[in-house]
Amino acid sequence: MTKVYKLNFKGKEIIATNDGLDTLQLLVSGSMEDYPPQLSMSASGDYSDRENPTEEKIWIIEDLEPGDSFEFSYLKSGVATEPVQAHKIDPFVEQCFFCGKSKDDVEVLIEGKEILTSYICNECVEKCVDVIKEEREKKKNT
Ligand SMILES: [Zn+2]
DSSP, rough: OOOEEEEEEETTEEEOOOOOEEEEEEEEEEOOOOSSOOEEEEEOEEEEEOOOOOOOEEEEEEEOTOOOOOOEEEEEOOOOOOOOOOOOOOTSSOOOOOTTOOOGGGSEEEEEESSTTEEHHHHHHHHHHHHHHHHHHHHHHH
């Protein structure tokens, strides 16, 4: 069933409709100190049918800063805003989920084993290794 929502965030007003997709998700992610928490809103359908995958819509992926607030409400009707995206994530395209680069843009793209269609590229892995090293150094010194 199609539902329409309104999100006010950092002076942006986003009107989103799930277009009949199964799930509309408003997600505030907490994360490690080197990565800011993010606000995202997306709608998705059933991915189990790989022949006829349902479109995923992402309206917003924004880094959150202390003091940020947002307002979320359900509307009876409205016209949807075009999705606002940090970078396009297509679940059926082989691309890094961290930086958005495709298989052709990087040396190696590693596919996740547990979660279907999840990928990370060599560049992001190298960054992760640096972050892990830094975190280990910090722990040693405390
Ligand atoms: Zn990457």
